[in-house]
Amino acid sequence: MTPAESEAAAKLAASLLARFESPVSSEFLETAPFLGGELPASVAQAIRAFRYGDATGALVVSGLPVDAGPTPPHWNHPDAQKPHAADFWLALIMAQLGDAVSWSSLQGGQLVNNILPIQKQESLQTGHSSDVLLDLHIEDAFSDLRCDHLGLIALRNHDLIPTTAVGISSIDVTGPEYAPLFEPRFVIHPDDEHLRNLRLAGVNEDELLAVPTAVLSGSPQAPDVRLDPPYMAALPGDVEADRALQLLIMELSANVEDVALAPGEVLIVDNHRALHGRKPFTARYDGTDRWLRRLTTVKDLRRSRVARSEASSRIIDPVLEPFPESLELTSAGR
């Protein structure tokens, strides 16, 4: 953004905070898709190109001035729950791509998620870890109700710890060695964060569907990708599928780019066309740690209605996700 646009963006975000108070109120969520005309021209143009093209898997919007209090120790800390003008900026941008949703099994069913390091969770494969590389993944790969876009905004990132990103368009997957990836020869499970919270809620893991799925789909020239390496595998004994999976992971890792978000910078990821992760870092737990907010959106809110308690709820319950129709037919016929 130009300096004038940055100033306008800050004013816009502050006025939305004053007008709506909460970025998760139905009033704001249902109004935000129609407020795109208030975005600075260069931002609106970049989002439009990103939304309708399929050449780039990620977009960075820079320039929102941000001033945040100390990084809280946990996502459930009251300071982590307070709405920030930056949330409205993120939500307004994301609303131009879809409707915000989240999960009952993530951060207590909060729609705006906090990405910050949490003590004793240093080595998990989640947004709360620090010591370990957060592997490349797409968001919520286990579910057919996963988001279409993911948005991150930095409130603080003193050490410029990078998010990583790579588009599936960075590699050519038209060769025969990739063919198994286009077939349902893989199983993807929910990640540790979903599982931990589901167990706390008394859910038996067997209730969650883990049906064989393809990793790549659509046009081989511009495919969609569904991948979360730590939580997935080829079907037992399918050596060819496993080889293709390892090859894809290797190729993607070789093309990964670092995106170190400065405060106020937004990273938008197309969750079908790009993977993301995070480099390791050492957390200090002194209020100066890296702190991001995350919002995920879907293009078709209606599709998840069966797994949301009411029309106005934006929180998906993974247990209520139905089996795909083809499988229902199979079990009915048995």
Ligand SMILES: O=C(O)CCC(=O)C(=O)O
């Ligand atoms: O910390 C990051 O940069 C990315 C974390 C992540 O994977 C996520 O929030 O979904």
Ligand SMILES: [Fe+2]
């Ligand atoms: Fe993620």
